[in-house]
Amino acid sequence: MSDPLTQIVGLLQPNTSFSKVVIAAGVWAVRRLDDGLPFYCAVLEGSCRLSIAGREPIRLRSGDFVLVPAAYDFVTSSVVPPPAGIEPQIVEMSSGVYRLGSCGDSPDVRMLVGHCAFGSDDANLLVSLLPQLVHVRGERRLMTLVELVNDETRADRPGRDVVLARLLEVLLIEALRSTTGPASPPGLLRGLSDDRLAAALREMHERPAQRWTVVDLAKKAALSRSTFFERFRREVGVAPMEYLLGWRMALAKDLLRRERIGVARVAERVGYGSASAFSVAFSRYVGTPPIYYARAMSLGHVKKQGQSGSVFPARSTFGQDGALKK
Incomplete structure (x- = not known):
């Protein structure tokens, strides 16, 4: 029997846009206005705050994974966000590794963040069948998959694009099936x-x-x-x-x-x-x-x-x- 979730993720044709490690300390905030791109975040250590337009802010802590299949307006910040209009200091420590906030303080959070893109021209239709927000806590399998995506993004190995496409399919399926149940939104x-x-x-x-x-x-x-x-x-x-x-x-x-x-x-x-x-x-x-x-x-x-x-x-x-x- 066909698996509807696997079929839909397969038709979406996910591919990676970027993936990076973010280390932050002190008071900081980064706002993004995206044109419906899928956004994901895995908190490896510490905690931070995620605010999505139209939703109550949520506190993310170590072991949390968040997927927004169609992101438009959201803010990641320190647990206590700074006053509006304050721009954080951003330093690229090395390729794909960024430091936010106070460089003199011990890090409050370390996370993997990234965007992927859907190749299908039916992406909006298919995404409409998925939750607007996926928040999973304590699923080590998801964290491992995100680390693999990040590692493959940085590498220049043969078959990189194929491996990334398959990893992203598995990541999406694993994240989405972790949210099934009567408490999930209609879809x-x-x-x-x-x-x-x-x-x-x-x-x-x-x-x-x-x-x-x-x-x-x-x-x-x-x-x-x-x-x-x-x-x-x-x-x-x-x-x-x-x-x-x-x-x-x-x-x-x-x-x-x-x-x-x-x-x-x-x-x-x-x-x-x-x-x-x-x-x-x-x-x-x-x-x-x-x-x-x-x-x-x-x-x-x-x-x-x-x-x-x-x-x-x-x-x-x-x-x-x-x-x-x-």
Whole structure:
């Protein structure tokens, strides 16, 4: 049976942007305004403060790992942050190692921080299925993976890019699966923590070409149609057929991009009875016909998906019977 989380991380195509060691002492703060790049931080020693726009600040301590799949406005600082407008002293001690704050004091924190990038032009759609913030405490496996990423980033070994891509995939999966459970925010991970919903989610991922209806999926979950529909929407954050459509379109774009197969074959593999029906759905969802999308991808002209992060088409809704309503 397919693993939805592994499939989504694989489609994201993570690659490293940078990774560095940060040592800080005294009073300091660094604010970053990023264009939705994934940010991660592993605290190796000591403690610090992380403030993300729209959230309560959290105190990070040794052994903590934080992942923000789409970071825009956040501040890392000393536990007691400095007054606004105070710029920290930043000194590059050696390649990839930076010292912040007071150089004369003993370090209060040592951490590994970095950004990665997602190669998929469907990154916003896929990221919308993940938690906005992952905070894991005391998972040595995660810290080891971050250290390996940092080491590989610094090295110039043969196969570096392939190794980094695989390490980042494992790092993301390990971090994300550490947050599963009913307390996690609505999304794929919370849906997978529900045994009934997980059965339906795995079926959708395993057999996207199946002509699924809400009734069929409810049977896989051993729930009534209405109970399944409401429970899925509550736990995953979108209706079942909206999720299925988003997953099918992500697969279709990947097939058109990487395998360069005909539209009719793609339509068949993602659950459409004809190339014309698939073309209409794809055009409505993506904004361009599949044949033009494939051609643009071959020329490298397709831009990243917009910032909405929506996992369902803006101009369509679904009823409980799974029927598309224009």
